[in-house]
Amino acid sequence: MPTQFSQSLTSLDSFAPRLLDWFAENGRHDLPWQQHQTDTPNPYIVWLSEVMLQQTQVTTVLPYFARFMESFPTVQDLAAAEWDTVAEHWAGLGYYARARNLHKGAKQLVEVINETGDFPQTLAGWEAIFGVGPSTAGAIVAMGLHRYGVICDGNVKRVLTRWAAIDSDITKSGTTKELWALAERLTPRESSGLFAQAMMDMGATLCTRSKPACLLCPLQNDCIAHAQGRETDYPVKAKKQPKPSKFSNALLITNENGEILWLQRPDNGIWGGLWSLPLEFIKKIEGKGSSKTSAKESQTKDDTKLEVASNEKVYEAEFTTAEQIINEWLDKNELIRKSVNKTLLDDAPIKHSLTHFHWYLTPQSLTLNAKQATDITEALQAAEININWLNANDAQATLGLPRAMVKILE
DSSP, rough: OOOOOOOOOOHHHHHHHHHHHHHHHOOOOTTTTTTTTTTSHHHHHHHHHHHTTTOOOHHHHHHHHHHHHHHHOOOHHHHSSSSSHHHHHHHTOOHHHHHHHHHHHHHHHHHHHHHSSOOOOOOHHHHTTOOHHHHHHHHHHIIISSSOOOOOOOHHHHHHHHHTTTSOOOTTTHHHHHHHHHHHHSSSSSSSSHHHHHHIIIIIISSOSSSSSSGGTTTTGGGGHHHHHHHOOOOOOOOOOOEEEEEEEEEEEEEETTEEEEEOOOSSTTTTTEEEEEEEEEEEESSSSOOOOOOOHHHHTTTTTEEEOSSSSHHHHHOOHHHHHHHHHHHHHTOOOOOOOOOOTOOOOOEEEOSSOOEEEEEEEEEHHHHHHHHHHHHHHHHOOOOEEEHHHHHHSSSOOOHHHHHHOO
């Protein structure tokens, strides 16, 4: 019987039984969000864990998940919580849009439950929730409802591209369709939740990015990449362009009591809804050397400098309203130099890597007297900016701070 897939019909049909047998003996069965050993699964727990696990390892997620469940044991608790409380629980986990979507999604789910008496029961119902894509929806339906659902996340794509030697770029839509079709073909109708758990474990523990443990794999006999000795050639992915770099001064503005000024970031953009030190964007300018001079050469020749950017275009792109007010106020009162001449170094005081760029943060401190602290507070409050004056310890204990801010405080 012909098949659209590269593997034989026998291999396709035996994939799930082999994987499930391996999972029963060698898989992880003690993760706090797993629902395969209960007759009354909880989709809230699966949803929460799936969002946390996006681009994040299990060992990192475990303490965050425990803390969330202690503070928000039900979706109603999460929906009713203040955003600042949710942000503080998420701080340090990264990819902060997930936390914002989680909070919005909890409110959506409560509305659904109030209308229907239960969580969404379909893939479409879950995909309507903020931050839930097809694979997350499939995981929730399969593991959180014990219904038929298919997953095709990063781990699954790695397993399937190796097993079937799919050598097209996984960032292309055609490859995505091919992988989803294969995942659907392999997922058993009656135990898709167990199969999803097993696929996640396979990718996380055996079929890892580097040094896959092929000799322990239940799929090694018909894995094409293994037969070719090319396991790490898959998945095929177009090379990423080098990340650009941005540079900022992080302003540690303190009052006479040793309290630091903190700003709540806008909902949209980097660190949405979290608390940050005021930032002062710096632009790179070229000195005597060529504009193509490398960073390493620049360190030697001292020909690449940084200066504070103050033009309107940069303000609109890089500064929040609060930071514009602060920078203009400090400049007006001549409390801080307008420009900073500093050699551009790769080992700047704080390097923080985000999804799309590297961020170099240079802490600068400034202490205000009582009148100055009052003046800047009133200027920010007049613009309805959320601010806080807290010392470093209290800020870490009570505010949702991005990891970069914690690095600066440390």
